[in-house]
Amino acid sequence: MGLDKVVGSAAEAVADIHSGASLAVGGFGLVGIPWFLIEALREQGADDLMVVSNNCGVDGAGLGLLLDDHRISRVIASYIGENKEFGRQYLAGEITLELTPQGTLAERMRAGGSGIGAFYTPTGVGTMVSDGGLPYRYHPDGTIAEASEPKEVREFQGKQMVLEEGIVTDFALVRATRVDRAGNAQFHAASRNFNVPAAMAGRVTVVEAEEVVEVGEIDPADVHLPGIFVKRIVALTPEQAARKDIEKRTTRGERPTQTTSSKEA
Numbered sequence: 670m671g672l673d674k675v676v677g678s679a680a681e682a683v684a685d686i687h688s689g690a691s692l693a694v695g696g697f698g699l700v701g702i703p704w705f706l707i708e709a710l711r712e713q714g715a716d717d718l719m720v721v722s723n724n725c726g727v728d729g730a731g732l733g734l735l736l737d738d739h740r741i742s743r744v745i746a747s748y749i750g751e752n753k754e755f756g757r758q759y760l761a762g763e764i765t766l767e768l769t770p771q772g773t774l775a776e777r778m779r780a781g782g783s784g785i786g787a788f789y790t791p792t793g794v795g796t797m798v799s800d801g802g803l804p805y806r807y808h809p810d811g812t813i814a815e816a817s818e819p820k821e822v823r824e825f826q827g828k829q830m831v832l833e834e835g836i837v838t839d840f841a842l843v844r845a846t847r848v849d850r851a852g853n854a855q856f857h858a859a860s861r862n863f864n865v866p867a868a869m870a871g872r873v874t875v876v877e878a879e880e881v882v883e884v885g886e887i888d889p890a891d892v893h894l895p896g897i898f899v900k901r902i903v904a905l906t907p908e909q910a911a912r913k914d915i916e917k918r919t920t921r922g923e924r925p926t927q928t929t930s931s932k933e934a
Contacts, residue, residue: 672851673850675850683875693871695862704909707726711740736755765805820832
């Protein structure tokens with residue numbers, strides 16, 4: 670593809686994602702998620718997807734759209750979050766869920782993208798993460814249909830650590846703030862969260878970019894993801910780039926007026 674990895678549309682970028690494919694998807698809640706790649710994939714129609722992501726969007730947004738259509742069969746995530754449908758499908762035995770500690774999940778994706786097959790970590794030792802028995806899937810009657818197996822635990826420098834495998838997926842969908850045409854990418858603030866390790870984990874990584882610039886316009890010191898990890902870029906319109914929904918808005922209201930009595934004074 671040369672140095673110019675920009676493709677014509679989100680639909681073109683996800684056209685070859687097949688049913689049964691595995692996907693690493695960036696974002697945290699709704700922060701930094703690839704909105705338009707997810708929606709294009711929904712229109713494309715692939716199902717029986719295995720998704721690796723910090724969570725699975727929220728009801729009716731992000732990956733929650735694919736959940737609503739029952740297009741996801743297995744998820745590796747760190748929490749269910751604000752998605753009631755995700756929780757319902759899991760408890761009803763309609764989806765398989767491998768819950769993984771958040772930092773471990775990020776490192777599993779980074780490791781997979783770095784060619785590291787597995788690593789040891791103290792996180793999860795002495796729990797079902799290492800000992801097994803973590804429910805992956807339920808029967809409709811609430812009994813466990815599939816559970817995790819015990820993992821190898823070894824001692825390093827006097828500390829017990831559990832073996833975790835790196836994750837490599839068929840595709841990765843991420844969103845970046847600035848990308849040059851060779852795929853070198855920048856992520857702003859919290860959008861840097863899971864986008865970088867997700868992008869590394871994918872064999873074919875697709876980036877939707879709020880801004881596409883020419884090669885050389887991003888200082889090498891500001892590159893968070895080297896272009897070697899990126900295969901396709903989708904340039905968003907200014908209107909699309911401005912779309913940054915949040916899960917829920919919480920305000921504290923008016924602060925009460927403080928008065929001081931003569932005694933307190």
